[in-house]
Amino acid sequence: MTTFDRGFKARAERAALAFRRELKLGPSDPLAPELLAAHLGIILWTPREIPGLPPDVLNQLIEIDPWGWSGVSLTVDGSGVIIYNPRKSPGRRASDITHELAHFILDHQPATIILSAELDLGMRTFDAKQEDEASWLAWCLLLPREALVQAKLMRRSISDIAECYGVTEKLVTMRMDRTGVSSQFNAARKRQRI
16 A cells, blocks of 8 residues: 555544445445435446447456456546446455546545557556545545444444344455454453553
8 A cells, every 4th residue: 555645544434434424324324325425415336337339348348357457547438437347246346436436535646547459458547545545545444443443342243243233244354453353352352451
C-alpha cells in the first residue's frame, strides 16, 4: 500500500460511520453495498445489463475470462455507473462494488484509456494512490473498526464476522490486523493471564 495523506485513515473511519448514520444504521450494523449505491445514486450493472455490449465481449467477460476482472466505475449520461463481475463470490463482490463506490465518494479522477488501432491494443492509466485510498475506504465502509471491536467483545469468530457482514474471511483477518484490533485484544488477553 502507498503512503496515505496524514489523517486519511481516520477520515475514512469517520466517513464509514457517517454513512451508516445517514442510512439509519448503527455503527456495528452490516452495510450492503447495494444500499449505499442507491443512497449515492450510483447504478449497478453486470455486463449483461450494459446496453449494446457485443456478444463476443460479453462472452469474454463472463465465460472466457471471468476471473481477469472485478469491477469498473464510470459516468454514463451524467450518472455514476459501476459494472461488477457477477461471477465473483458474494464477499468478493461486496468488496469490489464498495471499492468502486469509494472512488465516487472520494471524487477520484477516472483512469485514461489509451487505444492503439495500429496494434489493436488498449491500455489504461493506473493511479496507485487512488486505488489504495478506494480500497481503504471500502474496507472501512464494510468493516468499521468500531464494528470489529464489538465483534471481538462478543467473541465472534472470523467466519461468523465474515458471514454477518457479507465479506470474505480474508478481509476480516486483514482488517483485524491493520486496524490494530487483533493486537489490542491479544494484549488485553495477556494482561488477564498475569
